[in-house]
Amino acid sequence: MSTLFSIAWRSAWNRRFTLLLTVLSIALSTLLLLGVERIRTQLRDSFSSAVSGTDLIVGARTGSTELLLYSVFRIGAATNNIAWTSVQALSAHPGVDWVVPLSLGDSHRGFAVLATTPAYFTHFHYGDRQPLALQEGRPFEGLFDAVVGAEVAERLGYRVGQRITLAHGTGELIVAEHADKPFTVVGILARTGTPVDRTVHIGLEAMEAIHADWRGGAPLPGLRLSAEQVRQLDLTPKNVTAALVGLKNRAAVFGVQRWVSTYGGEPLMAVLPGVALDALWDMVGVGENALLLMSALVALVSLAGLVSVVLAGLDQRRRELAVLRAAGAGLRHVLALLAIEGALVTLAGVLVGTAAAVLGIAALSPWLQSHFGLTLALSAPTANEALLLAALLGAGWLASLLPALRAYRLSLADGLSPRL
DSSP: OHHHHHHHHHHHHTTTTHHHHHHHHHHHHHHHHHHHHHHHHEEEEEHHHHHHHOOOOEEEEEOHHHHHHHHHHSSSSSSSEEEHHHHHHHTTHHHHEEEEEEEEEEEEEEEEHHHHHHHHHOOOOOOOOOEOEEEEEEOOSSSSSSEEOHHHHHTTTEEEEEEEOEEEGGGGGGOOOOTTOOOEEEEEOOSOOOOGGGGGEEEEHHHHHTTTEETTTOOTOOOOOOHHHHTOOOOEEEEEEEEEEEOGGGGHHHHHHHHHHHHHHSSSSEOOOHHHHHHHHHHHHHHHHHHHHHHHHHHHHHHHHHHHHHHHHHHHHHHHHHHHTTTTTHHHHHHHHHHHHHHHHHHHHHHHHHHHHHHHHHHHHHHHHHHHHHOOOOOSOOOHHHHHHOOOOHHHHHHHHHHHHHHSOOHHHHHHHHOO
């Protein structure tokens, strides 16, 4: 067997430039398959771990997926807010243990601003019910205190004690900065791998304060209230974007959900985060399958290229194979020789593709984290990734059998007789 490996290696090396293209093609298909699978699983894990320990998310009536996206992932915008009286009525429900109101709509240098209460730092959990932790500093207490996520602090170089200003609107909808009412960073949260890392947190009263001299989403002409002046005002929130709800008994979740949907004060809805996530994955599942199918087609084309290259080389190798058979090599040795050669080429392509995938994850992970909030971690191959690699190796070996069967049918005289 070692002799066959040696012969197969030397034969492949003599045709290294031709086979190099096949190796690169297989490497590309391996890179695509592993990359798509890793991004798919990491994206699912990232979304699934964004919120835990919350029984219901309450907001204005809209789609369950939309409510989840803008309240937890800061994607999109609410169609309507919910009144503060509705939040108070929800908090007074006998089945409700805690309510964390959320108010969105402002930003800071591209990062979302979330106004909430100090209860957010106590009741909001992520991953496997992991609580938020402060890397340094403390939660907000004063009116113009701010707590920033780990990604905000890292990208903008913020430290505790630094002064920042917020802007009205998000993304391309920024109207103006609230430069007359600056905030002080009093805390930096530890990294969570969730949208919390890319959020600036302030108090609900602070959100009211910076908009005290605004009406209808625009500053009132001729009216400017200083930071000291707004402290004298009643800063009770008038409305919020959504609310996270924890129940005293999870068995009562459907009863509270019905109460919210039939609430008479205004049209509201309550969604279960897990159910909304399942609905989200049902929506994106088609895209996932399409990406995997595209990668599989690339792998199929690469293996077809392997078969084509080996078949095309058979005409040039007839004499080589005939000499081997004349020297005593049996037909099974010829079969094994070509099968080993195909397996070596496939293995080389898979190894190169795997190495490229590892280097790509290491190089792109910081960029994906900063721009898309997607954390790609270097880790041992998952069961699905190992299965994909094994399938590529097996398919490459099977593909090499076709040229081997073709060589098996070549007669000894056909290879030794000169062809004019």
